Amino acid sequence: MGKKQAPGRIQSFALYAVLTLGSVAMLMPFFWMISTALKTESDIFTIPIKWIPQKIVFDNFTRAFEVVPILKYMFNTFVMAVLKIGGEVFVSALVAYGFARYQFKSKNVLFMILLATMMLPYEVTMIPTFIIWSNLGFSDSYVPLVLPAYFGSATFIFFLRMYFETFPRELEESAVIDGARPIHIFVRIFIPLSKAALMTIALWSFMGTWNDLLGQLIYINSPSKYTIQLGLASFSNMTGETLWGPLMAASFVALLPIIFLLLFAQRYFTEGIKMTGIKG
Amino acid sequence: MNRQRTGFYFVLPWLIGFVLFTLFPLIAALYISFTEWSIIGNPVFIGAGNFVKIFKDPMFYESLWITVKYAIFAVPLTIATAFTVAVLLNNNLRLVGVFRTIYYMPAIVSGVAVAIVFKWVLDPNYGVINSFLAIFGIRGPNWLYDPNWVLPSYLVMAVWGASGGLLTYLVGLKDIPRELYESAEIDGAGTLRKIRHITIPMITPVIFYNLIMGLIAAFRKFTDAYILGGAGNQGTFYMVYLYDQAFSFYKMGYATALAWILFVIILTLTIIINVTRKYWVHT
Numbered sequence: 001m002g003k004k005q006a007p008g009r010i011q012s013f014a015l016y017a018v019l020t021l022g023s024v025a026m027l028m029p030f031f032w033m034i035s036t037a038l039k040t041e042s043d044i045f046t047i048p049i050k051w052i053p054q055k056i057v058f059d060n061f062t063r064a065f066e067v068v069p070i071l072k073y074m075f076n077t078f079v080m081a082v083l084k085i086g087g088e089v090f091v092s093a094l095v096a097y098g099f100a101r102y103q104f105k106s107k108n109v110l111f112m113i114l115l116a117t118m119m120l121p122y123e124v125t126m127i128p129t130f131i132i133w134s135n136l137g138f139s140d141s142y143v144p145l146v147l148p149a150y151f152g153s154a155t156f157i158f159f160l161r162m163y164f165e166t167f168p169r170e171l172e173e174s175a176v177i178d179g180a181r182p183i184h185i186f187v188r189i190f191i192p193l194s195k196a197a198l199m200t201i202a203l204w205s206f207m208g209t210w211n212d213l214l215g216q217l218i219y220i221n222s223p224s225k226y227t228i229q230l231g232l233a234s235f236s237n238m239t240g241e242t243l244w245g246p247l248m249a250a251s252f253v254a255l256l257p258i259i260f261l262l263l264f265a266q267r268y269f270t271e272g273i274k275m276t277g278i279k280g
Numbered sequence: 281m282n283r284q285r286t287g288f289y290f291v292l293p294w295l296i297g298f299v300l301f302t303l304f305p306l307i308a309a310l311y312i313s314f315t316e317w318s319i320i321g322n323p324v325f326i327g328a329g330n331f332v333k334i335f336k337d338p339m340f341y342e343s344l345w346i347t348v349k350y351a352i353f354a355v356p357l358t359i360a361t362a363f364t365v366a367v368l369l370n371n372n373l374r375l376v377g378v379f380r381t382i383y384y385m386p387a388i389v390s391g392v393a394v395a396i397v398f399k400w401v402l403d404p405n406y407g408v409i410n411s412f413l414a415i416f417g418i419r420g421p422n423w424l425y426d427p428n429w430v431l432p433s434y435l436v437m438a439v440w441g442a443s444g445g446l447l448t449y450l451v452g453l454k455d456i457p458r459e460l461y462e463s464a465e466i467d468g469a470g471t472l473r474k475i476r477h478i479t480i481p482m483i484t485p486v487i488f489y490n491l492i493m494g495l496i497a498a499f500r501k502f503t504d505a506y507i508l509g510g511a512g513n514q515g516t517f518y519m520v521y522l523y524d525q526a527f528s529f530y531k532m533g534y535a536t537a538l539a540w541i542l543f544v545i546i547l548t549l550t551i552i553i554n555v556t557r558k559y560w561v562h563t
Contacts, residue, residue, distance in 0.1 A: 018368060019368055019373075022383070023379060023382045023383070026385065026386075027382060029397045029398060030397070033397045044406065048411060048414065049406055049411040092294075094290055094293065097290055098286075098287045098289070099291060101287075102283060102284075102286060102287025102290065103283070104283075104286075104291075105284065106288075107291075110295065114294065117298065117302050119550070120302070120543070121500060121546060123500065123519065123542055124306065124542075125301070125306055125309055127309065127526055127535055128306075128309045128536070129301065129305045130526075131312075131319065131532065132305065132308070151298075152293055152294040154294075182290075186290075207388060211391035213391060213507075214502050214506075214519075217506075217523075218527060229391055232391075232393055233392050233507060236399075244403075244406075248396075248400065251394075251397055255389060255393050255394075258388055258389050259389065262384075262388050263381070266381055266384075269387070
């Protein structure tokens with residue numbers, strides 16, 4: 001694909017102007033969050049508003065940490081995400097490999113079923129699944145949120161299948177001649193060659209866990225097991241409208257890991273979109 | 281080693297998971313939706329009772345209407361915004377990487393924290409938006425505290441989050457053959473005409489994809505609405521109502537019936553859009 005020619009000077013000035021204006025709008029909520037988190041209470045509630053804190057204080061952070069154990073909640077979420085990622089990525093890749101590189105009876109039917117489950121909203125099975133887990137004694141536990149990941153995720157399988165299908169046939173053929181077993185071909189050839197794609201899937205899995213509210217709301221009750229989303233939600237409910245400073249401080253801390261990911265792993269997010277191959 | 285069987289073994293973990301976590305709950309969901317069940321005790325079979333009640337339930341209609349209104353405005357707004365940003369970013373600019381990261385942010389940064397931040401941004405007295413309007417002497421609305429302004433509040437958030445779908449458009453734009461533009465230029469077409477007659481028709485597959493995904497996401501909207509609510513119940517989206525029925529009032533049968541209705545709505549919309557595909561989507 002040929003590179004586009006650079007736009008003319010006036011045109012590029014206009015482009016910069018529009019894009020910068022848009023960026024300011026995009027970043028404004030974050031700027032406002034940080035600015036509020038660093039303000040004194042009296043600076044927060046003044047009209048006209050102060051865009052930049054007159055005096056930078058960290059009281060809101062200490063107060064937020066006093067009211068809610070944010071770091072503990074982040075740690076809980078992190079543990080859950082890590083427990084999930086390994087299984088979700090490995091098993092999804094395994095299944096995708098089976099769909100992509102092997103022929104077997106009922107393969108097409110099974111793949112159609114997989115596609116259908118992608119269309120099926122989680123909400124329909126949500127209530128029965130919850131009842132089943134409660135009857136098995138797993139209410140107020142991470143198990144219902146983590147264990148299903150070890151059976152693969154339909155979306156990830158779908159993307160990885162497309163990805164694995166692009167690999168040339170000769171790749172396994174020579175390995176088969178050398179007498180390698182299928183699982184070895186998968187682990188020693190396909191996994192190393194797919195590091196970027198698997199990283200992308202791992203990131204998606206992490207984001208899914210970090211940002212999920214509904215699932216965690218349903219399964220986790222005791223505050224000691226709260227995730228970051230639940231912790232923030234309950235903090236926001238109990239403070240109502242008054243503690244904007246600490247609320248912004250807590251939100252900021254909760255977003256930090258994600259913002260770091262965005263800055264340092266952007267390549268993998270971009271990779272993921274290419275992998276989906278949405279071209280119609 | 282039998283290759284037939286090997287492939288099946290690879291797929292087996294997913295198949296087991298499908299039976300345990302999808303097929304079985306699905307059958308259970310079908311049964312539960314025909315019962316009255318408060319989780320404690322046994323479900324009582326009431327036939328189509330839940331569905332009859334739902335169709336007489338004013339809150340069902342209200343939450344559905346709130347969700348439909350949101351979808352009608354949010355989906356086209358989101359598509360138009362993401363498309364515009366993508367076209368702007370598809371130029372050879374030096375800072376394009378920085379801009380892309382900024383605009384792409386909402387795809388990754390979401391959840392409760394963002395909802396809370398927006399509640400503060402939209403605060404009628406001390407929020408950024410109304411303070412900005414005040415500079416021009418405009419008295420901003422009460423946003424989430426005024427029933428008439430709840431929907432616009434959610435639309436502000438939707439537009440902010442729109443460029444999360446940016447990458448799909450950028451990939452689509454990259455796939456448009458350069459020659460199409462070149463021959464249009466020879467014919468003397470300006471930027472706007474090129475966008476109208478080349479870019480938009482060529483990007484319709486991406487729009488199609490985002491239309492379906494956007495509609496599904498709109499009908500399943502939960503997190504923001506759960507955190508933010510809105511005056512006069514105007515923030516009670518369908519999923520919030522469903523969640524409350526199930527987990528605040530423990531009406532498992534009723535909520536499951538609501539979930540099936542949601543499923544049927546989403547499925548019908550997807551099918552309808554798919555039927556229209558051949559009339560407007562470039563192949």
